[in-house]
Amino acid sequence: MTGVLEGDIGMALVNILLLAVLFVVAIAIARLRSLFAIVMLSGIYSLVSATWYVVVDAVDVAFTEAAVGAGMSTIVLLGAMLLTSRTAKPDKKFARLGPLLVVVATGVMLIYATVDLPALGDPNSPVNTGVGMQYVQINWADTGIPNVVTSVLGSYRGFDTLGETAVVFLAGLSVALLLGFGERSLAESIRRGDKVHGRGKAAPSQAKPEEDAS
Amino acid sequence: MNDDHHVILRVVSKMLIPVIVMFAFYTQFHGDFGPGGGFQAGIIFAVGVILYALVFGVPSAMRAVPPVFTRALAAIGVLLYSGVGYWALLQGGNFLEYQALFQEPPGKHKGQHIGILLIELGVLFAVAGAMLTIFYAFAGRVAEIRDKDW
Numbered sequence: 001m002t003g004v005l006e007g008d009i010g011m012a013l014v015n016i017l018l019l020a021v022l023f024v025v026a027i028a029i030a031r032l033r034s035l036f037a038i039v040m041l042s043g044i045y046s047l048v049s050a051t052w053y054v055v056v057d058a059v060d061v062a063f064t065e066a067a068v069g070a071g072m073s074t075i076v077l078l079g080a081m082l083l084t085s086r087t088a089k090p091d092k093k094f095a096r097l098g099p100l101l102v103v104v105a106t107g108v109m110l111i112y113a114t115v116d117l118p119a120l121g122d123p124n125s126p127v128n129t130g131v132g133m134q135y136v137q138i139n140w141a142d143t144g145i146p147n148v149v150t151s152v153l154g155s156y157r158g159f160d161t162l163g164e165t166a167v168v169f170l171a172g173l174s175v176a177l178l179l180g181f182g183e184r185s186l187a188e189s190i191r192r193g194d195k196v197h198g199r200g201k202a203a204p205s206q207a208k209p210e211e212d213a214s
Numbered sequence: 215m216n217d218d219h220h221v222i223l224r225v226v227s228k229m230l231i232p233v234i235v236m237f238a239f240y241t242q243f244h245g246d247f248g249p250g251g252g253f254q255a256g257i258i259f260a261v262g263v264i265l266y267a268l269v270f271g272v273p274s275a276m277r278a279v280p281p282v283f284t285r286a287l288a289a290i291g292v293l294l295y296s297g298v299g300y301w302a303l304l305q306g307g308n309f310l311e312y313q314a315l316f317q318e319p320p321g322k323h324k325g326q327h328i329g330i331l332l333i334e335l336g337v338l339f340a341v342a343g344a345m346l347t348i349f350y351a352f353a354g355r356v357a358e359i360r361d362k363d364w
Binding site (some may be wrong): 067175191 | 310
């Protein structure tokens with residue numbers, strides 16, 4: 001901790017602002033009952049945390065968070081929401097006590113742990129003195145790839161990335177095995193609007209009135 | 215005439231979807247030099263198709279990018295990734311040892327570049343295919359997402 005006061009005040013303000021927005025969004029998610037609003041707010045939460053990752057110089061993580069957290073998982077949650085009801089049932093007051101205790105205890109422990117955290121980007125912190133610095137030093141001679149993140153991900157830790165790819169594939173496979181491939185709706189739409197299909201691309205938007213009328 | 219108030223959405227997304235897909239490939243092939251890589255590119259590509267599905271309806275997206283194609287793509291991605299590993303094995307190296315792909319001495323980087331390019335492509339295929347499969351599995355169960363369902 002090399003002097004809090006010497007740090008960039010503007011940076012600190014940006015950090016405080018972003019974390020405050022995260023806090024407000026998290027409280028809103030916990031209080032709301034409408035699932036649609038919750039899904040949208042969780043997307044906003046991901047987007048704001050992505051912005052915050054950019055502020056702390058973790059650009060790759062920010063990129064992934066923006067794409068996966070704000071984009072993909074919001075869409076999957078929306079798709080899941082469409083299959084169920086639109087509002088969550090309110091909990092009993094009594095049932096909220098346990099989770100509240102767990103959350104407060106975890107929060108207190110985390111805040112206690114921040115006292116020992118090294119300063120952001122400290123070159124002498126354990127993270128940077130270990131194998132991380134070594135990768136930065138030998139990367140160019142080893143792989144000739146300018147981006148250390150890519151060379152660690154693809155070359156040094158190729159096995160891990162293969163495992164991650166397999167996990168993504170297995171996730172897709174198991175969802176497809178549980179829910180089906182979704183081709184039923186395609187087959188249904190082809191059967192229902194066969195002439196729509198023949199009329200060309202612009203047609204589907206005009207062919208809907210008969211079902212909207214119902 | 216329920217569709218009329220979506221006309222701006224349709225026009226704008228028609229212009230945006232090619233840009234989104236282009237950006238996915240930029241992310242993919244620029245991953246060696248800046249932030250990005252196969253995971254992000256795969257998601258962005260999938261999101262381009264999903265945006266099409268949300269605006270124009272899931273059936274027309276399924277005609278453009280059929281479900282059989284997405285699930286095959288996911289499998290091909292994993293196959294491509296592990297294929298690079300076996301290629302290195304066949305060249306006498308360890309599994310996924312890119313230096314062995316062209317049997318280069320240390321200091322030459324052709325194998326590293328080709329190997330990482332191929333495995334990132336594998337990741338792109340696997341992620342894009344798996345994400346689209348998941349999206350189709352969820353969205354395909356609702357016959358048609360109507361406006362009043364939102």
